[in-house]
Amino acid sequence: MPDTQPDALLIDRPAKTLRQLALEKMREAILTMKFRPGERLVERALCERLGVSRSVVREVLRHLESEGLVETIPNHGPAVAAPEPAKIAQIYELRSMLEALAARHCAARATPEDLNALRAALEEVREGYASADPFAVLAATANFYETMFRAAGRLVAWELLVSLNGRITHLRARTISTSGRDREGVAEMQAILDAIEARDPDAAEAASVRHLQNALTLALNQSQA
Amino acid sequence: MPDTQPDALLIDRPAKTLRQLALEKMREAILTMKFRPGERLVERALCERLGVSRSVVREVLRHLESEGLVETIPNHGPAVAAPEPAKIAQIYELRSMLEALAARHCAARATPEDLNALRAALEEVREGYASADPFAVLAATANFYETMFRAAGRLVAWELLVSLNGRITHLRARTISTSGRDREGVAEMQAILDAIEARDPDAAEAASVRHLQNALTLALNQSQA
DNA sequence: GTCAATCTTATGGTATACCATAAGACAACA
DNA sequence: TGTTGTCTTATGGTATACCATAAGATTGAC
Incomplete structure (x- = not known):
């Protein structure tokens, strides 16, 4: 039994939440310009593309808004932020x-x-x-x-x-x-x-x-x- | 009819969404230390205190996470961020x-x-x-x-x-x-x-x-x- | 053809239901 | 008393339902 360090037996934790995975995916897609600046991000369409429910999509959009990558225009909904x-x-x-x-x-x-x-x-x-x-x-x-x-x-x-x-x-x-x-x-x-x-x-x-x-x-x- | 500027007749837009109101409320509460650093922010408790549904609370928490004011600890949920x-x-x-x-x-x-x-x-x-x-x-x-x-x-x-x-x-x-x-x-x-x-x-x-x-x-x- | 009224649809905002599981409480056993 | 097993509850993660309304399409009147 050469290695009895507690860490060696630690069970890997489960994968990330859907929300985290979707956030990373969306962030990367925006940063690699899969979406154009100004492009509308329609929740239901994103649900289909990401394969998750609207809850997850909305929460992801809230993150991205706060990060400045997405802006939500009143009466129009979220879009990829365009630089000012x-x-x-x-x-x-x-x-x-x-x-x-x-x-x-x-x-x-x-x-x-x-x-x-x-x-x-x-x-x-x-x-x-x-x-x-x-x-x-x-x-x-x-x-x-x-x-x-x-x-x-x-x-x-x-x-x-x-x-x-x-x-x-x-x-x-x-x-x-x-x-x-x-x-x-x-x-x-x-x-x-x-x-x-x-x-x-x-x-x-x-x-x-x-x-x-x-x-x-x-x-x-x-x-x- | 002294003032016929188009702006003068513009109907005020409706108030902010519940989400925006709740976000401002929570941000202010955190910034004025109504919550201690490290304090757990339990979703259902916040629903009661803010008088909104869990959807709103979760979306607000996502904003606050991205702003660095809240951190979500795996298996424990969100808490007010403590300074490192x-x-x-x-x-x-x-x-x-x-x-x-x-x-x-x-x-x-x-x-x-x-x-x-x-x-x-x-x-x-x-x-x-x-x-x-x-x-x-x-x-x-x-x-x-x-x-x-x-x-x-x-x-x-x-x-x-x-x-x-x-x-x-x-x-x-x-x-x-x-x-x-x-x-x-x-x-x-x-x-x-x-x-x-x-x-x-x-x-x-x-x-x-x-x-x-x-x-x-x-x-x-x-x-x- | 133009304009106004009405209808329909798409879409965001919000609430609620359901599930999984971590954490804590409690009981049984050595 | 300490440990293990089981049960319960609290709580986060996710999905879905419902509603409001803006925007676009359609219809009718002039």
């Missing part, structure tokens, strides 16, 4: 602040394991770009930044960033598809990582701000196109 | 960044009307402290900062700040009750306003950071007491 042009620049500004904060603290405190994880994550971003699937890029990018925020010990900031990013997914997906962004985007993230590896918080912060500034420029161009 | 000590410093750090951003931009762009509104709002903070009711202080303080964020054109940041503040309400209420905080807290906010009136973004930012640093010190003392 007036808020795009604000969102990028806040992203810049949050990412700069994480980069700075990551440069100051990352462990060798953190650095390895960041390198691996950046490699996945490259592969994402090679696959030409913007959502693969977004997923890999999110992984890179989550790794960075974790290494920086800034999980609350990460939560804020995730909610901000969720509101501009379509825009980010389009900027990723911009010609040349694969080289420039990866180079900018590499510059952030270089600064982190060099343990230079100021440089990491500056590289982050530069990266976001370029992303904002692209985003503004896209939202006018 | 590891996150308090992070939350104050982010508050500092957001408030500093707003103060800086308010100093740069506030109109005379904005300034009047800020002065009036600060006077209400004073009255709040004079009433010795920490929640009156919190409400007046929120009004002051909302005014500032609006004047700064930073409503997305305001949304983030509101959600962060919601997670530490009990702590903020306790710091407000700290002896001497009425003088110091108001003086610090006055310093922020002075800098804004002087149109000095750097000073406004510095005053904001100082204010939050002091609030954090108090909060950490309180969370150890």
